[in-house]
Amino acid sequence: MKGVILAGGTGTRLRPLTDIVNKHLLPVGKYPMIHYAIAKMAEAGVKELLLVLGKHSAGLYMEYIGNGRRWGLEVSYKIQEEAGGIAQALALAESFVRPDQKLLVLLGDNLFEDSLKEAVLWFERQPDGAHVFLKKVPDPHRYGVPVLQGDHISTIVEKPEQPPSQYAVTGIYLYDARVFDYIRMQNPSARGEMEITDVNNVYAGQGQLTWTLLNGWWTDAGTHRSLQEAAARLMGSEES
Template sequence: MKGIILAGGTGTRLYPLTKLVNKHLLPVGKYPMISYGMERLRFAGVTDLIIVTGKMSAALFTEYIGSGQQFGMRVTFSIQEEAGGIAQALSLAEPFLAPGEKFVVLLGDNLFQEDITPYVQSYLEQGSGEARVLLKKVSDPRRYGVPVFDEVKQDYIVRIEEKPKQPKSYYCVTGIYMYDTEVFRHIHSIAPSARGELEITDVNNVYAQADRLKYDVLKGWWTDAGTFDSFNEAAIKLRGVQL
């Protein structure tokens, strides 16, 4: 099974650190941020990895990661010429996947404690053309995409509301997604948002509306490490961790 780490973006919420280096290469604990996502995927059995990043950072990523051999992985890089949203970045991995192939997608600033192997296995047992997302219970869901659950069909989401003023639950959709190559057809079918980007929430809602979006809930800690508060929180939790 292949994995995809999306490690582009400008990281404006971590400026001025990100003026010098891509946020996914900033040190968290003893290692660059991206190392933790790579290790979590490898532990789940993913050894074939595609990393999507911006052209300004490509040389730094290849210098650190190389072929991926030192991480026990085989790594391919895909370059995002300009910011176009998470879904647009994901679409750049399409040429590296066989028709119908299943894969795991991880946003590179998502750091988490849990072994996702059981969730990956559950997705492999799902039917083709379906998707799976991982959720986490949070104190302020208004900052995130919030799932609305199906009251009849357990483990299914009927829609995701992006940054709602009145959230329907205390759960958020984390940046851990599982798809097969059907996702690229959905990406090509959606329109850019008001900010001119292809939003992953819109893609997930295509699945939700078709009763094809299942979920699991993370039990351990999780953070998106995209702000100074969450970045510092992650550094504390990962202090002394040995990969």
């Protein structure tokens, strides 16, 4: 299982903090935000990790993370020259993954409590497909929302006015290597980005998109409020 952390983007919702440094290097509790995503990868059993970065602060990432030895990982880097969506960033990992391998993908601003190890072990035994992680939220209209059909998802609706369920699709994904073919099939959305929801819906249309519900806390630390809440949670868990 290869690991990919997507840590590009401009962090516009966190300005002016992100005028100084990329958002994934902002402190959350005792560590920079990116530290927690790397630790989750190591805990899940990943040994080889690719970080996809924007140009902003790329040198600081390499100075802090280095080759990944402190996490027991082998870390390499790719630069996303300009923001073009999650799927575009993931496409940069194609040369990192063999056709017979699977990959665990994390968005670097997703902070969460649950271990991914069991789901990763289960997915490694599956012949093919994709798997996403859901969280029950009070405001699903802000996210991609799944239409559930037993242990599969029939489709994901992006930011619906009338959500079909109370769940959000988080920025935690498992894929087989066909994901890169499916990315190439997509066109940019109305906002000019390659959307990961469109890619996930290819798997959903084939009946090959399964899901796990996160039981612990989860946040996408992309706003000042969510960044503060994540710091409080992580400081509490580190001190307990």
